[in-house]
Amino acid sequence: MAVEKEIIVAVEFGSSKIRGVAGCKNIDGSVQVLDIEQVDARHCIRKGVVYNIDKTVMCLKHIVDKMENALDMRVRKVFVGIGGQSLRAKKNTVSRQFATKTVVSQELVDSLLKTNRNTVYAGYEILEVVPQEYHVGLDTTVDPVGVLSSQIDGTYLNIIAKTEIKEYILKCVEAVGLDVAGMFVAPMALAGCVLTDTEKRSGCALVDFGYGTTTVAVYKGNLLRHLAVIPLGGNNITQDLCSLQIDEDEAEGLKMKYGSAYSDLSSEELAKNLLVNNGRTIEERLLVDIVEAREEEILSNVAAQIRNSGYQDKLLAGIVISGAASNVKNLDKAASVRLHPDKTRFARIVPFALQAVHAEQVVKDGSLNTLLALMNEGNQNCVEPKVVVKEEVPEEVVEEKEIPQTAPNFVPVEETHKEVYEREEPKNKGGIWKKFKEKLVDLTKTVTEE
Numbered sequence: 370m371a372v373e374k375e376i377i378v379a380v381e382f383g384s385s386k387i388r389g390v391a392g393c394k395n396i397d398g399s400v401q402v403l404d405i406e407q408v409d410a411r412h413c414i415r416k417g418v419v420y421n422i423d424k425t426v427m428c429l430k431h432i433v434d435k436m437e438n439a440l441d442m443r444v445r446k447v448f449v450g451i452g453g454q455s456l457r458a459k460k461n462t463v464s465r466q467f468a469t470k471t472v473v474s475q476e477l478v479d480s481l482l483k484t485n486r487n488t489v490y491a492g493y494e495i496l497e498v499v500p501q502e503y504h505v506g507l508d509t510t511v512d513p514v515g516v517l518s519s520q521i522d523g524t525y526l527n528i529i530a531k532t533e534i535k536e537y538i539l540k541c542v543e544a545v546g547l548d549v550a551g552m553f554v555a556p557m558a559l560a561g562c563v564l565t566d567t568e569k570r571s572g573c574a575l576v577d578f579g580y581g582t583t584t585v586a587v588y589k590g591n592l593l594r595h596l597a598v599i600p601l602g603g604n605n606i607t608q609d610l611c612s613l614q615i616d617e618d619e620a621e622g623l624k625m626k627y628g629s630a631y632s633d634l635s636s637e638e639l640a641k642n643l644l645v646n647n648g649r650t651i652e653e654r655l656l657v658d659i660v661e662a663r664e665e666e667i668l669s670n671v672a673a674q675i676r677n678s679g680y681q682d683k684l685l686a687g688i689v690i691s692g693a694a695s696n697v698k699n700l701d702k703a704a705s706v707r708l709h710p711d712k713t714r715f716a717r718i719v720p721f722a723l724q725a726v727h728a729e730q731v732v733k734d735g736s737l738n739t740l741l742a743l744m745n746e747g748n749q750n751c752v753e754p755k756v757v758v759k760e761e762v763p764e765e766v767v768e769e770k771e772i773p774q775t776a777p778n779f780v781p782v783e784e785t786h787k788e789v790y791e792r793e794e795p796k797n798k799g800g801i802w803k804k805f806k807e808k809l810v811d812l813t814k815t816v817t818e819e
Contacts, residue, residue, distance in 0.1 A: 376403065377747035378436070379448040380429065381555070381740040382538060384417050384581030384602065385693075386410050387425070388740045389432040389447070391440055391752070399722035400745065404439040405730040405737070406432045416581045416600055417453030419537040426544045433545055442752040446548035449538055450555030450743045451496060454582055455531040458596035460501070461488050464522045473505060473513045473521055481523040490529050497528040497554050499593045511592075528554050528596060553746050555739050556584045556596060562742035563691060563716040564588065573686035574675050574710075577739070578667075578694035580604050585671055587678040595678030599670045603694030606663045610656065615645050625696065627653055628660035630668075631703035664697065668707035675708070687712030693736035721745070 374393040381388045388407040392400050408431055413424035433444050463481045471477075486495060503513040504522040513521060535552065542549050560575050572589040581602045587595040606628070610620035627643060642650035675681050687710035690700065701713050718733040719741045725731045 375750035376440070376442065376752045377448065377744050377749070378444055378446070378550075378751040379450075379740060379743035379747055380432070380542075381450055381743060382414055382417070382419060382425070382452075383410060383739075384414055384579060384604070386580075387414070387428045387432060388737070389429075389436055390737075390740050390744050391436055391444075392744050394745075395724075397722075399724055400741070402723055402725040402727075402731055402741075404436050404726065405740075406435045406439075408432060417579070417598070418455070418531075418534055419541060422537060422540055422544070425537075425541045429541055430545050433547070437755075440752060441755065443755050444547065444752050446550040446751045447542060448551045448553065448743055448747040448751070449542065449549060450553050450558060450739060451530060451535060451538065452555035452582070452584065452598070452739075453530065453534055454598055454600045455493070455534060456496075456554070456556070456584075456596070456598045457529060458593070459490065459527045459529055461485055461525050461527055462522055463525070464520065466520045468519075470517050470519045473503075473516050473518065475514050477521070478503075478514060478523070481521070482525070485523065485525045485527070488527065490527075492531060493529040494532045494535060495527050495529055496535070496552075497557065499526040499528070500524075501526055501592060501594070526593060526596075528557070550749055550751055551747065553743060555743065556586045556598075557593060558742045558746045559691065559739045560586050560588065560593070562719050562721075562745055563738055564689060565720075566591070568686040568689065571685040572680055572683045574671075574678075574684055574688045574708075576671055576688055576690050576692075576704075578603060578690065578692035578700075578735075580694060583667055583671065583692075583694075585674040587675060587680050587684070589680050589683055594680055595674065597674045597677070599667065599674070601663075601667045601670065603697075605667075606660055606697075609659050609663055613645075613651055613655075613659075614649075615651075619646055623656060624660060627656055629657050629698045630661060630664040630700040631706060632657050632661055632699070660697065661703075664700070664703055665707065668703060672708050685711060687714070689714045689716055691716040691735050691738050693734060695735050719745070 376391055376393050378389065378391045386407045387410045388405065390402065391404045392402045394400055408428045410428060413419065413421040413428060419425050437444055463484045465481065482498065482500065486498060488495065501524040502509050502511050505513045505516045505518040506520065539549060556577065559577060564573065564575060569588040569591050575586045577584040579602045581604055583599040583602055585597050585599065586593060606624055607617060607620050610624060611617055623643065641653050643653055643656065644650055688704060688708060690704065690713065695715065704710065704713055716738060717735050719738055723731055731737065
């Protein structure tokens with residue numbers, strides 16, 4: 370495949386799967402998905418955090434090899450997302466006072482931002498800073514440049530995560546022989562992709578239901594106002610069902626087929642028994658109650674985070690639900706009862722047009738939203754043509770074949786009688802020819818004497 374367009378490669382380190390995508394952006398705003406690969410990551414990633422580097426490297430190497438074969442190109446670098454349990458938002462305020470009223474300059478604003486970035490959180494690293502607003506005198510503004518005041522207070526939302534999260538991801542990518550083209554805060558990349566401008570301006574909560582975690586991002590006035598990761602996800606429901614002596618894969622299947630995040634059915638309507646492994650049965654009512662109870666716990670934590678944001682009553686656009694674990698039945702009803710949003714919208718797939726080489730790879734269940742959002746954030750080519758090393762072919766050695774001698778009695782037609790005599794003379798010394806010459810000499814002498 371020749372590199373006609375920039376091919377962007379992105380990797381998502383999820384709690385259940387590590388996924389990789391390669392694609393390119395078209396002029397009309399659509400995205401062409403060239404390949405998507407994924408491997409099971411439950412044995413090396415927990416709650417969105419790498420805990421076994423060796424196994425993660427093996428998984429990533431497997432993905433890269435398959436993508437290179439599909440693209441017939443060499444992957445040189447990747448864009449990655451950072452998420453996980455320790456990811457959170459912290460507000461911070463930086464103040465400056467002046468002896469006299471001073472016009473706020475861009476240099477002063479940059480200085481406030483730099484001071485904020487130097488804020489130390491023990492064991493944590495600042496990944497991203499979102500300026501909120503500036504208090505200049507008695508006024509509040511998002512753009513203080515040019516305002517006359519004797520004091521300025523800048524409020525910032527610092528997105529932080531444990532230091533080792535970024536460090537482990539870098540180690541894994543470098544161990545595969547790749548460079549990191551860019552690192553994004555995964556929930557922010559997702560929000561930038563699936564939320565509309567109206568939703569971010571009017572106010573909404575993006576709730577991403579994942580395998581091991583549930584992420585809540587609150588937007589208002591086009592700015593991120595709150596971010597939190599709840600250490601509960603779809604796998605917690607599956608593990609609850611496994612406590613009934615059910616295999617994990619079977620428990621996952623039963624959850625999706627019979628489970629419900631909200632049920633208003635009576636016990637009589639859920640009275641049938643469900644067949645499970647080894648010929649055993651469990652009551653449908655019991656299964657529904659287990660799923661509903663865990664979903665209620667997750668949504669209660671979501672509601673608490675929305676309250677912590679301080680924008681609970683200001684989210685005119687309601688909530689937007691994403692993620693693979695959002696496919697449990699009646700989740701919209703459960704969210705309506707527990708969260709009381711003005712509106713509820715499911716984001717099953719990214720909003721921009723997708724053109725896929727392999728259409729079956731692009732599933733529309735919310736599981737690919739973050740991965741495709743990371744690719745959409747990418748802005749540089751990540752591949753190069755494969756270098757074909759030609760093997761040196763040794764020069765052909767021509768064996769000198771021994772030319773067989775002509776049989777003594779074989780006389781070619783072209784040869785004259787003289788040549789035949791001359792050729793055979795050395796081979797018949799002492800033979801008939803020699804005797805004939807001796808007699809010829811004797812005869813000559815005799816003729817001469819006479």
